[in-house]
Amino acid sequence: MxxxxxxxxxxxxxxxxxxxxxxxxxxxxxxxxxxxxxxxxxxxxxxxxxxxxxxxxxxxxxxxxxxAPEGMPLGAGKINLSLSGFEEAALREKYEALSQGGTIVIPLDRQIWGDIYGAFQDKFGIDWMVDIRTA
Missing domain, CATH: 3.30.720 (Signal recognition particle alu RNA binding heterodimer, srp9/1)
Known part of the structure; x- marks a missing residue:
């Protein structure tokens, strides 16, 4: 395919x-x-x-x-943009830059599954997840 x-x-x-x-x-x-x-x-x-x-x-x-044209709904907030990879410094930089002026939902930190993960809504209302893979 x-x-x-x-x-x-x-x-x-x-x-x-x-x-x-x-x-x-x-x-x-x-x-x-x-x-x-x-x-x-x-x-x-x-x-x-x-x-x-x-x-x-x-x-x-x-x-x-x-x-969005007037009267068109913006959506129901069911989508998150996800950045992921192994380059910790670059992904931390993106997390910090994108979250400026937004709302942190989950601080970027090591999680139970081993990765470094965080989530936020940026200042434009877009939901993001950042996952720094460790293995």
Whole structure:
């Protein structure tokens, strides 16, 4: 079977541009945006500059997202983005940077299963898990 790509698609409440620029500073890569105004120049002025579709590609992670159209629910919070690997220093750095201004749910610490693990919600309301593998 051919490999497929799975990219998280993050929905925001009007602050997609700010969030993607924040993530780009942490992960690198290239950000591209298409606004609602780019798609339809006759859209209401209040949404013209909001992001209809954005991508962060070519860095250490890749994902897509946009500002939710008015009346569209943002989701039920059933998704967590998970960063994992063996590079402790790099993953600790990502945990610290991404959690700035957010809410720590589980402090980054050694867990009963042996890995170093932590969880938080970033300042944009996105839930993250970081797992530093030890074996």
């Amino acid at each position: 051919a490999q497929m790509d799975l990219h998280p698609y993050l929905m925001f409440d009007g602050n997609c541009r700010e969030a993607f620029e924040f993530y780009q500073n942490i992960f690198g890569g290239e950000v591209n945006f298409m606004t609602y105004g780019d798609l339809d120049g006759s859209c209401p002025a209040g949404v013209r500059d909001q992001i209809m579709h954005g991508t962060l590609m070519g860095g250490s992670v890749e994902f897509m997202g946009g500002d």
